Amino acid sequence: xxxxxxxxxxxxxxxxxxxxxxxxxxxxxxxxxxxxxxxxxxxxxxxxxxxxxxxxxxxxxxxxxxxxxxxxxxxxxxxxxxxxxxxxxxxxxxxxxxxxxxxxxxxxxxxxxxxxxxxxxxxxxxxxxxxxxxxxxxxxxxxxxxxxxxxxxxxxxxxxxxxxxxxxxxxxxxxxxxxxxxxxxxxxxxxxxxxxxxxxxxxxxxxxxxxxxxxxxxxxxxxxxxxxxxxxxxxxxxxxxxxxxxxxxxxxxxxxxxxxxxxxxxxxxxxxxxxxxxxxxxxxxxxxxxxxxxxxxxxxxxxxxxxxxxxxxxxxxxxxxxxxxxxxxxxxxxxxxxxxxxxxxxxxxxxxxxxxxxxxxxxxxxxxxxxxxxxxxxxxxxxxxxxxxxxxxxxxxxxxxxxxxxxxxxxxxxxxxxxxxxxxxxxxxxxxxxxxxxxxxxxxxxxxxxxxxxxxxxxxxxxxxxxxxxxxxxxxxxxxxxxxxxxxxxxxxxxxxxxxxxxxxxxxxxxxxxxxxxxxxxxxxxxxxxxxxxxxxxxxxxxxxxxxxxxxxxxxxxxxxxxxxxxxxxxxxxxxxxxxxxxxxxxxxxxxxxxxxxxxxxxxxxxxxxxxxxxxxxxxxxxxxxxxxxxxxxxxxxxxxxxxxxxxxxxxxxxxxxxxxxxxxxxxxxxxxxxxxxxxxxxxxxxxxxxxxxxxxxxxxxxxxxxxxxxxxxxxxxxxxxxxxxxxxxxxxxxxxxxxxxxxxxxxxxxxxxxxxxxxxxxxxxxxxxxxxxxxxxxxxxxxxxxxxxxxxxxxxxxxxxxxxxxxxxxxxxxxxxxxxxxxxxxxxxxxxxxxxxxxxxxxxxxxxxxxxxxxxxxxxxxxxxxxxxxxxxxxxxxx
RNA sequence: GGAGUGUUAGCUCAGUUGGUUUAGAGCACCGCCUUGACAGGGCGGGGGUCGUUGGUUCGAAUCCAAUACACUCCA
Numbered sequence: 001x002x003x004x005x006x007x008x009x010x011x012x013x014x015x016x017x018x019x020x021x022x023x024x025x026x027x028x029x030x031x032x033x034x035x036x037x038x039x040x041x042x043x044x045x046x047x048x049x050x051x052x053x054x055x056x057x058x059x060x061x062x063x064x065x066x067x068x069x070x071x072x073x074x075x076x077x078x079x080x081x082x083x084x085x086x087x088x089x090x091x092x093x094x095x096x097x098x099x100x101x102x103x104x105x106x107x108x109x110x111x112x113x114x115x116x117x118x119x120x121x122x123x124x125x126x127x128x129x130x131x132x133x134x135x136x137x138x139x140x141x142x143x144x145x146x147x148x149x150x151x152x153x154x155x156x157x158x159x160x161x162x163x164x165x166x167x168x169x170x171x172x173x174x175x176x177x178x179x180x181x182x183x184x185x186x187x188x189x190x191x192x193x194x195x196x197x198x199x200x201x202x203x204x205x206x207x208x209x210x211x212x213x214x215x216x217x218x219x220x221x222x223x224x225x226x227x228x229x230x231x232x233x234x235x236x237x238x239x240x241x242x243x244x245x246x247x248x249x250x251x252x253x254x255x256x257x258x259x260x261x262x263x264x265x266x267x268x269x270x271x272x273x274x275x276x277x278x279x280x281x282x283x284x285x286x287x288x289x290x291x292x293x294x295x296x297x298x299x300x301x302x303x304x305x306x307x308x309x310x311x312x313x314x315x316x317x318x319x320x321x322x323x324x325x326x327x328x329x330x331x332x333x334x335x336x337x338x339x340x341x342x343x344x345x346x347x348x349x350x351x352x353x354x355x356x357x358x359x360x361x362x363x364x365x366x367x368x369x370x371x372x373x374x375x376x377x378x379x380x381x382x383x384x385x386x387x388x389x390x391x392x393x394x395x396x397x398x399x400x401x402x403x404x405x406x407x408x409x410x411x412x413x414x415x416x417x418x419x420x421x422x423x424x425x426x427x428x429x430x431x432x433x434x435x436x437x438x439x440x441x442x443x444x445x446x447x448x449x450x451x452x453x454x455x456x457x458x459x460x461x462x463x464x465x466x467x468x469x470x471x472x473x474x475x476x477x478x479x480x481x482x483x484x485x486x487x488x489x490x491x492x493x494x495x496x497x498x499x500x501x502x503x504x505x506x507x508x509x510x511x512x513x514x515x516x517x518x519x520x521x522x523x524x525x526x527x528x529x530x531x532x533x534x535x536x537x538x539x540x541x542x543x544x545x546x547x548x549x550x551x552x553x554x555x556x557x558x559x560x561x562x563x564x565x566x567x568x569x570x571x572x573x574x575x576x577x578x579x580x581x582x583x584x585x586x587x588x589x590x591x592x593x594x595x596x597x598x599x600x601x602x603x604x605x606x607x608x609x610x611x612x613x614x615x616x617x618x619x620x621x622x623x624x625x626x627x628x629x630x631x632x633x634x635x636x637x638x639x640x641x642x643x644x645x646x647x648x649x650x651x652x653x654x655x656x657x658x659x660x661x662x663x664x665x666x667x668x669x670x671x672x673x674x675x676x677x678x679x680x681x682x683x684x685x686x687x688x689x690x691x692x693x694x695x696x697x698x699x700x701x702x703x704x705x706x707x708x709x710x711x712x713x714x715x716x717x718x719x720x721x722x723x724x725x726x727x728x729x730x731x732x733x734x735x736x737x738x739x740x741x742x743x744x745x746x747x748x749x750x751x752x753x754x755x756x757x758x759x760x761x762x763x764x765x766x767x768x769x770x771x772x773x774x775x776x777x778x779x780x781x782x783x784x785x786x787x788x789x790x791x792x793x794x795x796x797x798x799x800x801x802x803x804x805x806x807x808x809x810x811x812x813x814x815x816x817x818x819x820x821x822x823x824x825x826x827x828x829x830x831x832x833x834x835x836x837x838x839x840x841x842x843x844x845x846x847x848x849x850x851x852x853x854x855x856x857x858x859x860x861x862x863x864x865x866x867x868x869x870x871x872x873x874x875x876x877x878x879x880x
Numbered sequence: 881g882g883a884g885u886g887u888u889a890g891c892u893c894a895g896u897u898g899g900u901u902u903a904g905a906g907c908a909c910c911g912c913c914u915u916g917a918c919a920g921g922g923c924g925g926g927g928g929u930c931g932u933u934g935g936u937u938c939g940a941a942u943c944c945a946a947u948a949c950a951c952u953c954c955a
Contacts, residue, residue, distance in 0.1 A: 005918070190955085339955085388884060389953070396954085500952085531952095568906070569892050575951085577892065585907070588920045599917035634896095643894075646906070661917085668916055742924085749912070749924050756915090829902090836902055845938035846899095854899050854939095861901055 003601060003705075007594035009558025009587075012701045017130060020700075023711045025068075026135045028075035030489035036067035037075040037493040039472050039523075040136065041506070044083035045143060046090055046121045049128035049550040051532040051540050051578055052499060055570060058563045059529060059641055060497045061134045065693040066636070067494075068135070069720040075490055076135060077475045078126060079142035082118070084409040084464045085187075085345050089179055091117050091408065107407050114408045118145075128551060133559045133696045135716070142475045144467040145409075152479035153410045153467050154428060156517070157402075161426045165361045166402070168414075168421075172278045173401060175353035177299035178346040181405040182357060184463065184505075188341040188350050197266065197336035198321060201329050202227060205243035205252050211236070212331055214266025216338055217276075218324060219316040222249050222304050223294040226272040228283060231257040233268050247329040248320070249306060256287045278352055291354065299351050313351070358403040358412060358460070368515035369508060370394045378521045379511055382639040386500060386528055393504050400509075402463045409461030416456045417441065430455060469509035472496075472522040479517060487518075496523040499531060527639045530575035540578070553583060560695035561587035567645050567694065589649060590698045593691070596657050597702045599665075600680060606671035613775040614676040617663035620734045621683055623727040624655050630723060632690065648690050656687055659738070663776055681706060686721050736801060737773035743799035744781040747808055751797070758784040759808050762793050766803040766871065792878045800826070803867040805875065820879055827872040834865040 020026065028037075038060050043053055060076060068074040091114045092102050102110055126141065142149060160166045174183040198218045201210045213227065227244045229236040243252050260283060261270045274284030275293040284291060294304040301308045301316055308316045324330040341350035372378040373390055381387055403412060415433035416424045417440070425440060427433035430452055438450050473479055478487030492514070498507060507526055514522035532540050532547075540547040553562050557580075564586030570576040628651045635644035664680055666672040685706065692699040692715055703715035744759065753759070761783045774786045789807070792798070795814055796807035840846050840858055847855055 003917095006920075385885065392883065392954080504953095574886090574893075579892085579907090581907070582892090584920080588918095591920050592918065595918035595921085597917085602917070638896080640894090643905095646894095649906085657918090658922085665917095745923060746925095752912085755913095755923095833902060840899090840939075843938055847938085849938050850899070857900060864901080 003598050005595070005598065007558075007591045007698065009560060009590065009697060010555065013131070013133070013559055013697045016697050016700045017133065019714070020135065020716055021138075023714070025714065025716050026076070026137050027139055028073055028137050030485055031073055033071065033073040035075065035490050035494075036064070036072035037077070037490040038064055038495050038497070039077045039475055039493055040079060041496075041498045041502070042079045042081040042142075042144065042468060042471065043125050044086055045080040045118055045125075046083065046087050047080075047125050049125055049132075050547050051550065051566075052529075053125070053129075054132060054550055054553075054562065055529055055532055055566045055576065056497055056499065057129055057132060057134050058566055059527065060495075061132070061563075061696070062567070062641060062693040063495055063497070065135055065696060065716070066720065068716070069689060069692065069718060071719065074135075075137055075140075077140045077142065078129065078134070078136035078138060079140075079144070079471075079475065080122060080125065081144040081464055081468050082409060084404055084406050084461060085179060085181060085183075087114065087117065088406050088408040089345060102407075110407050118143075131551060131554055131559060133563065135696070140475065144464065144471075148477065148480060149467065149470075149474050150410050152470055152474040153462060154413050155479055156470060156513075157410075157413060157462065157466075158426055158428060160360060165365065166426075167359055167361065169357060169359050169399075170354060171357055171359070171401070172281050172352050172354050173357055174341060175297075175299075175351045175355070176343040176346055176348050177295075177297065177351050178348035179343065179406075180297050182355070182401060182403065183343055183345075183350065184401060184465075187344045189344050190339045191342055192337055193340045195336050195338050195340075197334040198324075199267065199331040199333070200247065200271075200324060201331055202244040202247065202271075204239065205245055207242070211239060211244060211255075211269055212267045213269045213271045214334075215271055216336060217317065218321050218330075219301070219308070219313055220273045220276050220294065221246055221271065221320075222301070222306065222308075223273045223275050223292045224251070224253055224271045225274060225284065225290040225292055226253050226287065227255045228258050228261050228270040228272050229255065230259055230261040230263050230268060232259065233261070233263050236269060247324060247327070249304075254287075254289075256283075256289075258283060258286070275354055276352055281352075281354070293354060295351060295353070357401050358414075358458075358462075360400040360402050362397045362399050362512075365512045365516055366394050366397045366508075369511040372511055372515065372521055379523065380525050382525060382527045386503060389500075390503060390508065394508060400463075402466045403458075403460040404463055405459070406461050409464060410467065412458040412460050412462060414458040416458070417450060417454055424458075430457070433457075465505055465509060468506055469513045470517070472510055472514065473517055482517070491518060492521050493523045495525045495527060497527045497529065500528045501531065503528065525639065530570060532576050532578050548578075548580065553580070557583040557587040558590060558697070560590050560698045564589055564645065564649075564694060567642050568649075570642050589653065590695060592653055592657060593695075593698060593702065596652075596661060596684070597705065599661060600677075600684065601705070603666060603677060604671040605674050605677045608671065608673035610673045610675045611775070613779050614664040614673070616772060616776055617660050618676065618679045618683070619727070620730045621655060621660045623730040624734075625651065625683065625686060625721075626724050626726045627728075627731060628655075629690070629721055630726065633723070645694050648687075648694065652687050652691065656683070662780060688715060689718055689721055692716070692718075733770055733773060736767075736769055737777055739801045740773075740777055740804075740806065741780050743801060743806060744777070744783065744808070747797050747799065748781075751810070755782055758782050760784055761786045762789045762796070762807040762809070763787075764789060764792065764805040764871075766805070766867065767801075769804060792875060794878065798823075798875060800868065800871060802864065803871045805871050816879055820876065823872055823875050823879070827869065827876070830865050830868050830872065834862060834869065837862045837865065 040060065041056065064074050064076045094117065095102060095113060122143070129136065157166065174188050176183050195216055197214050197216055199212050199214050200218065200221065201212050203210045211227065224246050229239060239255050240257060242255050244255055245252055260279070261268065272280045272283050272289060274281045274289050274291045292304055294301055295313065296302050299313045300310050301313070303309055305316065308320065321330060342348065343350060373381060374387060381390065413428060414424050414426050415430065415437060417437040425433050425436035427436050433455055434450060434452055437455060441448060441450065470479055472493050473487065473491060476487035476490050477484050478491055496507065510522045514520060557565065562583050565583030566576070568582055568585060628647055631647050632644045635647065664672070664676050685703065688699045688703050696716065700715045744761065748755070759782065763786070765788055777783060778786065792805065793807035793809060796809040797814060797819070798805055798807050800806070837858055841862060
């Protein structure tokens with residue numbers, strides 16, 4: 001059989017993925033086994049795979065594949081969310097291209113377009129996850145707008161409303177004038193912008209005096225309803241109780257006093273615009289001020305804007321400042337750096353706006369979620385440092401504005417039957433609403449028969465997170481049927497893998513929902529990955545264009561290469577500086593394994609006695625493998641995925657390929673004995689099992705090349721190796737031997753002696769090292785004989801391992817000077833080291849206070865160093 | 881302005897309750913090696929006074945305080 005010398009991922013990836021799919025290895029149904037479940041953080045339905053998804057989903061796949069190999073009933077539920085604002089923005093843009101305007105078509109028509117869009121692009125990202133190798137149970141794929149998922153959302157809304165936790169409030173919200181919707185605080189990005197501070201003069205009513213205020217937003221003066229001064233500010237105390245006149249509109253407004261005003265800032269005199277600033281609103285409520293909203297919903301001015309009506313706020317800012325200047329109201333301007341809230345989605349500058357919104361009271365709900373993470377450890381965050389961030393947010397939690405002025409999403413099930421603020425009912429359907437509304441008006445004493453036409457459903461939809469906070473429950477049908485078999489089996493899920501940027505948006509809220517609706521945590525462990533950044537530490541984003549094309553990467557380096565590349569340097573919670581050379585490293589690793597396979601497969605097997613070296617090597621690797629296995633388990637238990645991978649990387653590359661295969665390798669064109677061959681194949685297979693979660697394609701490919709396998713014998717469903725007792729002795733002996741080998745190799749290098757020229761080795765075995773490994777040393781260094789001597793050999797090059805001394809006789813002149821120099825250097829180092837140890841030991845307080853073990857250790861160090869110094873000094877004496 | 885996290889080799893990071901050879905890994909770098917698995921390889925090597933300054937301790941990269949810088953979140 002001809003095996004290509006290079007591993008070709010493109011050739012095998014599709015083949016194995018469809019093989020896995022065909023045999024349904026990823027599908028899960030409840031059974032007697034222990035469940036292991038993960039729900040995917042649902043990506044936006046219209047999104048495409050980016051580096052963050054790749055990292056995130058690679059980690060999930062590693063966890064789920066490992067669980068599957070460990071015999072658990074592994075279930076990874078995939079899906080997408082409807083991303084109301086992002087998707088709606090895209091649909092609006094598409095309609096615009098077609099010359100249509102969202103506000104000229106009906107809601108139903110718009111939703112048809114949105115569904116078309118969803119069906120067209122909705123599957124893309126999930127298909128991309130398959131390319132990455134993700135072993136999701138695709139038969140369970142969910143979408144937050146699926147009928148059952150929406151029904152769950154509505155049911156929860158009604159339940160919370162009935163419990164009195166959802167209420168309607170007139171609040172100041174973050175208004176995105178471009179998308180014409182509300183944003184949550186978390187969707188607002190604060191940016192520093194260079195702006196101006198305008199100093200404006202307001203005349204005092206009934207006086208020639210005027211007062212100067214400083215503002216960053218001169219256009220909002222038209223909404224001013226007071227001037228505020230600090231009662232402790234003597235400069236203005238004479239103005240108490242007077243009134244001021246707003247420039248241009250000539251409105252007469254009160255001058256109020258409040259300690260809120262910062263005396264130092266600007267002129268220490270503040271204009272109050274309750275409709276357009278959250279702090280001003282608070283002041284307004286406190287002092288009973290009028291509220292004048294000067295903006296339309298697209299942030300153009302309304303009729304309060306006088307002759308600026310219909311113009312955009314930024315245009316007005318320029319024009320009004322000019323007019324103010326011309327009319328003598330503008331005293332001066334100053335450069336001013338201020339923080340401006342912008343929309344995460346549309347980049348528009350946020351306008352604080354008063355409007356009617358739906359809120360969910362959070363304080364009570366949050367309590368069990370706080371305890372779960374911070375008190376009883378039912379939910380563990382990895383890395384732990386995020387607990388502080390979590391605490392800070394949860395303990396200062398604010399009510400959640402769950403309404404969005406959009407169409408794409410679950411429409412709020414509130415039905416208005418009259419004009420009053422509270423003339424509404426909340427119900428699952430219009431029919432039910434009608435009954436409730438009828439009851440409401442009847443009990444209110446009104447004698448009127450309502451019809452469906454009298455009801456008007458709230459226009460707004462629910463925040464997308466109000467769908468996804470139910471995700472771990474709703475994907476298993478646990479909201480609609482709380483006692484169904486699926487949710488009882490899979491819930492709580494085991495691990496959640498996501499980015500720290502949505503710790504509050506999503507993770508905290510899922511924990512809240514979990515306790516509210518299942519009285520149980522939604523997951524046990526939360527692994528928070530870092531953000532993927534580029535080499536200049538910039539966050540990868542579409543707008544910067546610094547994100548590599550995920551699928552192109554897979555094409556170039558293979559899915560396994562990319563997975564390894566992403567994981568190699570992504571310590572939990574630390575940002576990952578993405579660099580394509582990491583993928584190259586992953587690709588190289590795949591190739592290394594492939595070639596190890598080629599080597600073994602190329603051997604001719606024969607019935608020969610097993611060489612001593614092979615037997616030793618195999619036993620040693622067995623021990624090393626078990627030691628590494630324990631280490632890997634430990635890494636996994638701490639979610640140190642990249643450390644686990646590195647341990648396997650070194651096990652396979654260094655221990656298996658560089659050491660074991662070299663030890664057992666038969667001479668050129670010679671056959672290998674069957675016993676060794678079988679053992680090496682077995683060990684190789686065990687390695688492939690460890691590799692599989694990280695490199696599923698390559699490992700399956702090699703596995704299937706090694707032998708003909710039935711579907712039941714596929715690697716994807718094989719058995720994770722079981723821990724066995726580690727023979728530490730073999731490992732220490734080997735380590736010593738490898739140092740000897742390294743010493744000989746160094747001498748070959750230094751003296752330029754080719755490998756084919758055999759050497760002779762003598763040694764002073766002060767350490768009393770076992771002779772067992774001599775055969776291995778001889779094989780790997782081409783040493784023809786090893787003799788044990790009891791005094792230094794003259795005219796030989798030497799090196800030392802611990803206090804053993806090794807000699808290689810040289811024909812020709814030995815560079816005595818160089819030898820002396822080398823030994824002197826080693827001697828100096830060892831003496832320095834001994835000194836530092838002796839310093840400790842001569843310190844009485846150390847000897848008296850330190851634990852016995854530590855003192856014993858130091859004594860051993862000293863003894864070892866002394867022995868070595870003795871050896872070195874003897875060598876020096878014999879040379880000089 | 882408030883809170884948090886971090887600062888260890890050229891880069892990315894380990895260093896698990898202070899003691900395991902005067903700090904480790906991977907990559908990068910520098911030599912040498914074109915023979916028979918793999919140049920996407922092999923062998924060998926150099927490289928850090930652990931941000932700074934104090935303190936606690938017999939002993940500090942590790943604990944405490946101050947300070948500088950970087951990042952994140954909140955206002």
